[in-house]
Structure formats: C-alpha cells, structure tokens
Amino acid sequence: MLLKRVLMVTVVLTALVLTSFVITPSKRSEAKTGGPDSYGYRYIDSRDPEPKIPFIWIDATNGTDTGMNGDDTYVTINLPFSFPYYGKQYTRIYPSSNGLIGLEYATTQWWNRNIPTTSPRGILAVYWDDLWVYSSYGHKVYYMFGGTAPNRWVVIEWYHVCNLGYSGSSYEYTFEAILYESGLIVFSYYDTDTSASWYNNGASATVGINSPDGRTGVRYLYNSGTLKSGTTIMFSEKIIQIEDYSYELQEQEERVAYAMYKPYRFSVTVSSETYKNVESIHLTLGPGYEEVKVKWTFDGTSWNFQEEYDPFDFISLDPSRCTATHDAKHWTVHFYIYFTFNYPLEDYRGFSLIAWGKGAIPGMAGETAAYRVERNLEFVGNPVVVGEVNGELSNGDWVQGGEVVTFTGVKVVYEGTTLSPPNNAFSVSVVDERGNYYTDRTSSGREAKIDVLMPLERVDKTFEFVITDVPPDVQLTHFIPFTLRVDPMPPVSPTWFYIHAESYMDENTEYDNDPYVYLTWSS
Known part of the structure; x- marks a missing residue:
C-alpha cells in the first residue's frame, strides 16, 4: 500500500514584510517598497509581481471643481475631519497646480526637489513638477469627500493637467491623492504618459512625502521616469506584518493536493499594534484563469470567513473548520479549502496573502510554485x-x-x-x-x-x-x-430428448459418428 505523508510547510519571516526574501522550495517576490524613515513612514506600491496592493482609483470628477486656474497657483480645502501626519493634526490642506499638497502652509514651488527638503516643509509630493492648470485647455483639479467617521477620506484629483507650455491629449496627466482619517495616504496614477519624453513617467518629477520639519520623509522617485500609468502607492507609519504562514499538502516531494480528498489548510499569523487594527486577510490561489479568492474579515467584534471570488467553482471553503484566534497584538487565521474536480489541470500554482488594517500598509506574502491539484x-x-x-x-x-x-x-x-x-x-x-x-x-x-x-x-x-x-x-x-x-422467455427443463443420425427427421439412435448430432426434446 502506498503510504502518503503529510507535508507541513512553515515559513517564518524574521524581517519586515516590506523587505525581500526567498522562500525554499518556491520563489518569493513582492511589490516595490521603501522606508521606513526616522518617524516610521514607509510605502508599498501596486507593481507586479504578486503579492501586491491593487490599483485604487476614486473618480473625483463627480465631486467639486476647485476652480484652480493658472500657473503656480493653489486652493484651500477645509477637511471635515482631522488628518494625522507625523504626530500632528491637520484640518486644512493646500493643493497646488504643481502636483503638491501643502499641510503646513500653501506653496507654489514649481522646481521639484529631492526628499527630504526644508523648502517647502510638510508636503505631499503627489506629482511635483512644473505643471499648469488652465481650464480653457480642459485642465481641472477636483476634490470629493467620502466615508463615515472614523473612516472618512478626501480625494484630490489633477485631471488632464500638463507640463508648463504644453497642451493636448498626448501631453496630459491624470493622478490623485486620497487622504484617510486614519492617516493612510494613497497616491494613484491613471495616466503618466506624455509625448514629451523628457517629462514622461515622472522623468522630471518628485513623488513622496516630506515631514512637517523637513528633516525626514519617504521618497518614491526623483526624476527617474519610472512612474507607470496604473500605479498606486500607499504611505503610512503603521503596518500589518505577516509573521509566518503555513500550508498543508498531501505528499512531500510532489506538493500535491487531491481534488475533494480533504480540506487543505492555509494558515497565517499577522501582527499590529493591537489586534483590533487588523480588518481582513485575503488569500488568493492562482494566479491566472484558475484564480480564486477567499477572505477573513473582522469588524471589531466578530469575524467571518467567506469565498470572495470563485466564478467557476474551483474550490469550496469549509467555514465550519475555519478558525481565528488572537492575543493582544496577533491574529492566527486558518483557512480550510477543498479543491474541486473543476480545478484546471495545470502546473504548479502559487498563492498570495494580503492582510489589511486600519490606516496601515498591508502585509503581504506568498509563493509562486506552491502546489498542484491532482484531479485525474x-x-x-x-x-x-x-x-x-x-x-x-x-x-x-x-x-x-x-x-x-x-x-x-x-x-x-x-x-x-x-x-x-x-x-x-x-x-x-x-x-x-x-x-x-x-x-x-x-x-x-x-x-x-x-x-x-x-x-x-x-x-x-x-x-x-x-x-x-x-x-x-x-x-x-x-x-x-x-x-x-x-x-425474455428461457426454455424450461426437458422431460425427454432423442438423438438423430443425419437429420432431426431420422430415427432415434444412441450415438452418431457423423460430425453433427441432432436432438429433439419435449417439455
């Protein structure tokens, strides 16, 4: 009898989730990260490969037009909440035509500088470059409020703006900043492409955050030309850290999960300043055509497991087996998943984990070739x-x-x-x-x-x-x-029978030396 062994693959991440590392036997990769600065702020972006944060975009064109019009100009926006930033609280922000948001004061500085900088101080450099906003060319800056306390936000969108002296669709940028009541900062870039190659993709821009005293900050780029359209960047001093994870398979060398044989366990332990900061953990199996997603959520009082995305019934989550436990700073969550016979017969597939929390950069981990599903x-x-x-x-x-x-x-x-x-x-x-x-x-x-x-x-x-x-x-x-x-009508047993010589019409005989014997019988 062929004995199967159960493999428990456990990986302990001793460094911050934002640093790169290699998991044996599978390769591990992650989004671009940076920081922390001396205050603890850091960033993470949506660049490939997995695991990565998703691209986030809130369309603010349905919100309020700031009326910004001209070169080196700014507007004032009063916030309906207090925005925390480097230990200070702000209720007023000053977006400028040059892709900056002033927090300490309004600034129209057009010449972008490296971060940190003391001139200007206390800025969010969303796309700091020498831009202009002229409504006659279709340039706009919008803002919009959303959410409910304590999860409110404001989004500021620079819509179809251009570098100074340029206009027309091939030169236009569209980007935005989302400031959350929790302190989370999100920059998103819908379009950073321009026909002027010396400006293209941030080639003459600064992106990052600068402290109120100008002594520290987190730079994403400075005149590098690497900011691609469809990018989202998150900044925060808080982080949800994935400390370890494990997954259970059926056979050590083959790393095989058998369709519907048993629920396979995927486990993860995350940490934060307090367990109450952790809001959800998402497990993605895939990627590709067979990508499916399950999630665990915590609303501050109770938690829940559910399938998030599985359009072709490739898996079946077993909520009755799933568990979640916590201490003061940690959650340990166990997903139990059946792979169904609908799962595609493919090579080894990977998975990714992403843990979200209040005002925090999410923790991420995963493997690129963790398992295959045997369905034959x-x-x-x-x-x-x-x-x-x-x-x-x-x-x-x-x-x-x-x-x-x-x-x-x-x-x-x-x-x-x-x-x-x-x-x-x-x-x-x-x-x-x-x-x-x-x-x-x-x-x-x-x-x-x-x-x-x-x-x-x-x-x-x-x-x-x-x-x-x-x-x-x-x-x-x-x-x-x-x-x-x-x-349908089998014969009954005969009561007598006769042997015939040459034909069934011949007289009965006891034997016949011809190659054939003819019988007649009666029931």
Missing part, C-alpha cells in the same frame, strides 16, 4: 459481472429477462495512487447502450457493486463502467464495453 481518476481492478442464474458471466453471454446482474470488481483511485476520493465526491455507474445510468452511491469507488435488472425483451444489452458526478475529462480508464444477450 482511474479504475483499478477488472470488471466482474455475476448473474443470479449462471454466476460469473463472460462478454457476450446469455442472461434471462428479469434476472438481476451485478457489476463489480473495480474501484476508483487518484491517478498513480491507492487513494480514493470520499463517498460524497463522486459516484461509479454503469451506463447502457440507451444512455441509462445505474449508480452505486453507497460504496462509492472503493468496491463498486451495481445491480442491474435485465429487461423482459429479446435484446443485446451493452454496459460500460463510468465515473459520474465529476467532469467527464477526469476519468482516465475506459474498459471494453460488456455485452449481455437477453432472452
């Missing part, structure tokens, strides 16, 4: 067909109409193993030439036993073993169809 099934053994009247039958034998014939002798296992799926995962059937299915739903594939009542008609019946309640392409083994000839 095969028959082992040989079909045995037994009739009530004559016992074991051969292909082409006669049976009586109304006789019960039993099909057995085979069982179903995962390809190349001795493991059988559980009873509720599939069924074994025989199907006849008319498409009628006769199914064993009790012994499942382990020792199939299927009784079929023969019809009361003269007919040749053909039967074939099939695996049912799974996709057709899962079955690898196909036996030669088994034919039985049915006689």
Whole structure:
C-alpha cells in the first residue's frame, strides 16, 4: 500500500514584510517598497509581481471643481475631519497646480526637489513638477469627500493637467491623492504618459512625502521616469506584518493536493499594534484563469470567513473548520479549502496573502510554485459481472429477462495512487447502450457493486463502467464495453430428448459418428 505523508510547510519571516526574501522550495517576490524613515513612514506600491496592493482609483470628477486656474497657483480645502501626519493634526490642506499638497502652509514651488527638503516643509509630493492648470485647455483639479467617521477620506484629483507650455491629449496627466482619517495616504496614477519624453513617467518629477520639519520623509522617485500609468502607492507609519504562514499538502516531494480528498489548510499569523487594527486577510490561489479568492474579515467584534471570488467553482471553503484566534497584538487565521474536480489541470500554482488594517500598509506574502491539484481518476481492478442464474458471466453471454446482474470488481483511485476520493465526491455507474445510468452511491469507488435488472425483451444489452458526478475529462480508464444477450422467455427443463443420425427427421439412435448430432426434446 502506498503510504502518503503529510507535508507541513512553515515559513517564518524574521524581517519586515516590506523587505525581500526567498522562500525554499518556491520563489518569493513582492511589490516595490521603501522606508521606513526616522518617524516610521514607509510605502508599498501596486507593481507586479504578486503579492501586491491593487490599483485604487476614486473618480473625483463627480465631486467639486476647485476652480484652480493658472500657473503656480493653489486652493484651500477645509477637511471635515482631522488628518494625522507625523504626530500632528491637520484640518486644512493646500493643493497646488504643481502636483503638491501643502499641510503646513500653501506653496507654489514649481522646481521639484529631492526628499527630504526644508523648502517647502510638510508636503505631499503627489506629482511635483512644473505643471499648469488652465481650464480653457480642459485642465481641472477636483476634490470629493467620502466615508463615515472614523473612516472618512478626501480625494484630490489633477485631471488632464500638463507640463508648463504644453497642451493636448498626448501631453496630459491624470493622478490623485486620497487622504484617510486614519492617516493612510494613497497616491494613484491613471495616466503618466506624455509625448514629451523628457517629462514622461515622472522623468522630471518628485513623488513622496516630506515631514512637517523637513528633516525626514519617504521618497518614491526623483526624476527617474519610472512612474507607470496604473500605479498606486500607499504611505503610512503603521503596518500589518505577516509573521509566518503555513500550508498543508498531501505528499512531500510532489506538493500535491487531491481534488475533494480533504480540506487543505492555509494558515497565517499577522501582527499590529493591537489586534483590533487588523480588518481582513485575503488569500488568493492562482494566479491566472484558475484564480480564486477567499477572505477573513473582522469588524471589531466578530469575524467571518467567506469565498470572495470563485466564478467557476474551483474550490469550496469549509467555514465550519475555519478558525481565528488572537492575543493582544496577533491574529492566527486558518483557512480550510477543498479543491474541486473543476480545478484546471495545470502546473504548479502559487498563492498570495494580503492582510489589511486600519490606516496601515498591508502585509503581504506568498509563493509562486506552491502546489498542484491532482484531479485525474482511474479504475483499478477488472470488471466482474455475476448473474443470479449462471454466476460469473463472460462478454457476450446469455442472461434471462428479469434476472438481476451485478457489476463489480473495480474501484476508483487518484491517478498513480491507492487513494480514493470520499463517498460524497463522486459516484461509479454503469451506463447502457440507451444512455441509462445505474449508480452505486453507497460504496462509492472503493468496491463498486451495481445491480442491474435485465429487461423482459429479446435484446443485446451493452454496459460500460463510468465515473459520474465529476467532469467527464477526469476519468482516465475506459474498459471494453460488456455485452449481455437477453432472452425474455428461457426454455424450461426437458422431460425427454432423442438423438438423430443425419437429420432431426431420422430415427432415434444412441450415438452418431457423423460430425453433427441432432436432438429433439419435449417439455
């Protein structure tokens, strides 16, 4: 008997989640990160590869037009909440035409500088460059408020703005900043492409945050030209840290999960200043066509597990087994997941984890080649067909109409193993030439036993073993169809019979030396 071992792969991340590291046996990669500065602020972005934060965009064009118009100008926006930044609180911000947001004071500085800088101080450099905003060219700056306390936000959007002296669609930028009541800062870039290559993708811009005293800050880029359209950057002094994670597979060397064999466990431990800061943990299995997502959420009082995205029923989350526990600063969360027979038969696939919290940069981890799903099934053994009247039958034998014939002798296992799926995962059937299915739903594939009542008609019946309640392409083994000839009116035992020589019309004789013997009988 082939014994399967259970593999527990455990990875402990001893460094901050924002630093890069390698996990054996699979490769690990993550989004671009930076910091922390001396105050603890850092950033993370949405660049490939996984795991990464998603691109975030709030359309502020449905909000309020600031009326900004001109070169080196600014507006004042009064906030409906207090925004925390480097230990200070701000209720007023000053967006400028040059892609800056002043917090300490308004600034129209057009010449971008490296970060940190003392001139100006206390700024958010969303896209600090020599830009202009002229409404006659369709340039706009909008803002919009949203959310409810204590989770309110304001978004400021620079819409179709250009470098000074340029106009037209091929030179326009669209980008925004979202400031959250929690202190989280998000910069997002819808379009950073321009036909002027010396300005393209931030080639002459500064992106980052600068402290109120100008002595520290976090720079994302400075005149580098690497800011691509579709990028989101998050800044915060808080972080949700993934401290360790583990996943359970069936066999050590192959890293195999068997479809519907058992719920496989994916576990993660995260930490924050307090467990109450952690709001959700998302597990993505994939990526690619087979990508699916499950999540755990915590609302401050109770937690919940649910499937987040699974349009093709590739998995089944088992909430009754899933658990979550915490201490003062940590959560340990266990997801239990069945892979279904619908899961694509592909090479080794990866997974990613992302943990979100209040006002915090999310923690992320994952592997690129962690597991594969075995969904192929095969028959082992040989079909045995037994009739009530004559016992074991051969292909082409006669049976009586109304006789019960039993099909057995085979069982179903995962390809190349001795493991059988559980009873509720599939069924074994025989199907006849008319498409009628006769199914064993009790012994499942382990020792199939299927009784079929023969019809009361003269007919040749053909039967074939099939695996049912799974996709057709899962079955690898196909036996030669088994034919039985049915006689609805079998003869009764004779009371006498005669042997004839040359023909059944000849006289009865006790023997005949010809190659043929002719018999007559009576019942």
